[in-house]
Amino acid sequence: MPELPEVETVCRGLRGFLEHHTLTDVVVRRRDLRIPIPSDFEARLRGRTVQQLSRRAKYILGFLDGDDVLIAHLGMSGRLFGYRAGDPKRPTEPAKHDHVWLRTEEDTLLCYTDPRRFGLLTLCPKNKLAEHPLLKDLGIEPLSAELTPRFLSDALSRKQVPIKVALLDQAVIVGIGNIYASEILFRAHISPLRPASSLTPTERAALCPSIVAILQRAIDAGGSTLRDYVQADGELGSFQDLFAVYDREGTPCQRRACRGTIQRIVQAARATYFCPSCQH
DNA sequence: CGTACACCCTGGCCGC
């Protein structure tokens, strides 16, 4: 499900439920997620107060009082829902794929749901976070000052893979997933088929503002709602209405004065959408 | 080292 804009949206939505609140109850129904939930997970969480929620790449990090950080990843199909006491939508029984239920001292219920179980929930001591295997090789945050034309030039000049595949590489820039990679390249007028190292300095420079603009606009829209993705409070994201190319195979290119038709191709076993007429 | 590919898992949809 989630790329950076969706994870950022979920993280922001969860703050009102979790930040400065204490976990009073932890129930794990399935431990065999992508990484097994540790056996001492419940004991280490119970009674802890969430001091701060933040996002790193596509991970949500919950900094607790005490030694630990809660690490959450939503994989392809993971969701996190918060329900206040008295919310009519609040479930009384776990749904089929509700793997973890958390409660806070004010009786907020937090449900972690993930049918495909590509996501994960785990804990890491704060002083080992930087060296955690899931986090230690992550690249730069695209919505930070680290993203510069200079950085992109250096990083892309050494890569032989197509630029679309390079944008998905979380060791270079984090947070870009399969939807936004196509949208970014459309905005930058760059063909997804171009080897990353073949981009001219001008094209590499054009990529930076496209990355920022697409991700920021998607965050502003509350992320994209495909199939049944919803935010932490159940609201729908709307960036899917602004897709220029993703999932639009066969439709006319929206670019002014372009008469092209959006094509779907497969790269690294994943769908890529682009306009062959105005992306070169 | 970088790259290519299979695989992890469940569910929805489409065609027969």
Place this chain on the structure above:
DNA sequence: TGCGGCCAGGGTGTAC
């Protein structure tokens, strides 16, 4: 209605 095949927003282990 049932079934097989394909697809899905992510990430990793393995083989070259």
